[in-house]
Every structure is written in structure tokens, then in C-alpha cells.
Amino acid sequence: MSTVNRTSDAATDARVQAVFDDIRATRGSDFINHFWRYLAFDPPLLESTWAEVKRVMATPSALDPLTKELLYIAVSVANGCGYCVHSHTAAARAKGMTAAQHADLLAVVGLAAKTNHLVTALQVPVDPAFDCEARAAAS
Numbered sequence: 001m002s003t004v005n006r007t008s009d010a011a012t013d014a015r016v017q018a019v020f021d022d023i024r025a026t027r028g029s030d031f032i033n034h035f036w037r038y039l040a041f042d043p044p045l046l047e048s049t050w051a052e053v054k055r056v057m058a059t060p061s062a063l064d065p066l067t068k069e070l071l072y073i074a075v076s077v078a079n080g081c082g083y084c085v086h087s088h089t090a091a092a093r094a095k096g097m098t099a100a101q102h103a104d105l106l107a108v109v110g111l112a113a114k115t116n117h118l119v120t121a122l123q124v125p126v127d128p129a130f131d132c133e134a135r136a137a138a139s
Contacts, residue, residue, distance in 0.1 A: 007040035015043040019050045026058050033087060066095040074109050 007016060009032070019040070020032050039046045057068055069092035076084035089102070097105075128134040 004041040007037045016040045
């Protein structure tokens, strides 16, 4: 159950319509998923969020598009966001993620969760070799 009303395609706000049009153009699809439709209750938040998503996820950079989606899945699992796990798994599959890659990703996510919890529980201090400032001071 949502805390705000979903915005339809017949958005009356020109800013919402402009973002929806840009999402369609950027993705090459007429589909506007629920996240954007619900976020449209606040046009400035919709605009700024879409601009950031477009800049990070859709603009070519040092990371390829599939790697970005795999990272997004991992962080979404860690944050417990089922919606993002589903949407970015679908996006990763569309970008070529194989079943074997998905299995490897989940193995890494599970291992990281386990070792993160162990390190946190044991309060293991960071090794100086992993600390940029400690390495610089030693030089």
C-alpha cells in the first residue's frame, strides 16, 4: 500500500510530463514504471532524481551498463529494497546478465553479508595497509 497516489499518463504537470517523456526517450520504451509514477507526486523531486539516475546509470562511464546494474542489485539487496532488486534484476537481464552471472552475484552478496557481520561483531580494526592515510604517513 502506497503512501501517495500514483500519477497517470495524463499528468497535468508539465514538469512531470517532461520527465516521463525523457524517461521514454532515454530508455527507448513507452513503459514508465511505478517508481517514477509514484515519485511524480513531487515534481522537483522527480526531476532531480531522474537527472541523477540518468547521469549515473544511462550515461557512458568507466563502468559498463551491466556492471552498474549488478552493483545496483547488490546494494538493493543490502538495503532490503525488493522493488529495486526486481527492477534492476530485470534491467541486468535485458543487458545480458546470464543465470550463471546472477548466481555468482548472489554468492558474492551472501558472502559479503556474512563477512561484514562477522567483522562488525568482532570489531576488527582496519589494517594500515588498507588505510590510504596510514600508508601515506608511512611513506
